[in-house]
Amino acid sequence: MRRKPGHLLLIELTILEAGIRLRMEGVAHFYGFLIAREIKERQEARLLTAHGTLYKALDRLQRLGLLESEWEDPLVAAQANRPRRRLYWVTAAGEAALVPAAETAPRPVAQPRRGLAPS
Amino acid sequence: MNAAVALAVGMTRTWVALYTLGLPRELRNGRRAEIDSDLWEHQRTAEFLEQRQGETSLQLLTRLVLGVPSDVTWRLETGRSDRSERSISVNESGTMRSLVVVGVVVALFLVVTGIGAVVDALVQEDLASGQAGFGVISVLAGAAVGSGLLTSRRNPLLGIGLVAAGAITVAAAWYWMLMITIPVGIAMVAIAFFRARQTGWPRGAGTA
Numbered sequence: 001m002r003r004k005p006g007h008l009l010l011i012e013l014t015i016l017e018a019g020i021r022l023r024m025e026g027v028a029h030f031y032g033f034l035i036a037r038e039i040k041e042r043q044e045a046r047l048l049t050a051h052g053t054l055y056k057a058l059d060r061l062q063r064l065g066l067l068e069s070e071w072e073d074p075l076v077a078a079q080a081n082r083p084r085r086r087l088y089w090v091t092a093a094g095e096a097a098l099v100p101a102a103e104t105a106p107r108p109v110a111q112p113r114r115g116l117a118p119s
Numbered sequence: 120m121n122a123a124v125a126l127a128v129g130m131t132r133t134w135v136a137l138y139t140l141g142l143p144r145e146l147r148n149g150r151r152a153e154i155d156s157d158l159w160e161h162q163r164t165a166e167f168l169e170q171r172q173g174e175t176s177l178q179l180l181t182r183l184v185l186g187v188p189s190d191v192t193w194r195l196e197t198g199r200s201d202r203s204e205r206s207i208s209v210n211e212s213g214t215m216r217s218l219v220v221v222g223v224v225v226a227l228f229l230v231v232t233g234i235g236a237v238v239d240a241l242v243q244e245d246l247a248s249g250q251a252g253f254g255v256i257s258v259l260a261g262a263a264v265g266s267g268l269l270t271s272r273r274n275p276l277l278g279i280g281l282v283a284a285g286a287i288t289v290a291a292a293w294y295w296m297l298m299i300t301i302p303v304g305i306a307m308v309a310i311a312f313f314r315a316r317q318t319g320w321p322r323g324a325g326t327a
Binding site for chain 1: 182183190193
């Protein structure tokens with residue numbers, strides 16, 4: 001699908017907004033499932049964002065420089081007895097992109113969605 | 120983990136393994152590890168919330184199914200950027216791209232139909248009838264055909280092999296539709312073959 005350079009989809013805006021909100025609540029880094037759950041709770045949706053939708057959006061945001069990520073220290077994951085998490089955070093460019101993009105796009109939070117976003 | 124959750128997790132992992140075939144190792148392993156982590160977190164959260172296992176499996180399957188279009192477009196985009204990074208000079212014709220899109224749509228139909236059969240069997244709690252098995256086979260065959268078509272340029276033998284295996288499986292599983300599945304299967308294999316040929320395969324250039 002061809003998109004205008006820099007144009008952000010609703011799911012991408014929602015991820016940026018949720019990431020910033022988590023940081024304001026003291027969560028510096030987020031991982032895929034955490035952001036999916038945050039979006040679900042915030043939007044009072046019935047289901048979590050689909051895998052493909054979520055990770056494609058995270059990948060694109062990272063390519064645009066709006067998110068950065070690093071893999072969790074393997075020791076931390078091993079101590080918690082779980083798979084390693086890929087930790088993301090919103091960059092300064094991501095914060096800056098959110099304001100003008102939100103002005104021209106439908107408000108992600110003001111329109112509660114039921115269910116998953118397929119693309 | 121009960122059988123329904125294990126099935127949903129297995130189907131998700133299989134789909135991820137298929138659509139990441141042919142990608143650079145770092146990218147492929149990264150996506151697989153990330154989905155593994157997500158599946159693990161989802162299950163632990165469901166346990167913490169004391170969610171019914173049937174509900175958890177349905178959620179996992181729904182997240183899988185609704186994400187498939189994004190997975191396919193992500194794979195196409197990622198494969199394209201990876202090819203351009205490797206400076207492959209062979210351009211794909213518009214006709215071939217259209218044929219691949221049609222083939223992927225057919226494969227998606229199989230995946231969606233198969234998942235529908237599995238979900239229906241889970242909802243009806245009728246796992247013994249063979250419907251769930253038919254669904255799983257259809258999903259795997261569809262995923263094999265789709266991922267084979269997508270990887271046939273990067274890895275011709277693997278791509279053509281996957282398409283052929285998927286087409287044969289579909290012909291066997293949907294045996295009452297042989298008049299349709301055999302010609303469509305042959306067409307899918309032909310698309311993968313001629314797509315691979317565009318890269319110069321089998322004379323060495325097909326390793327791109």
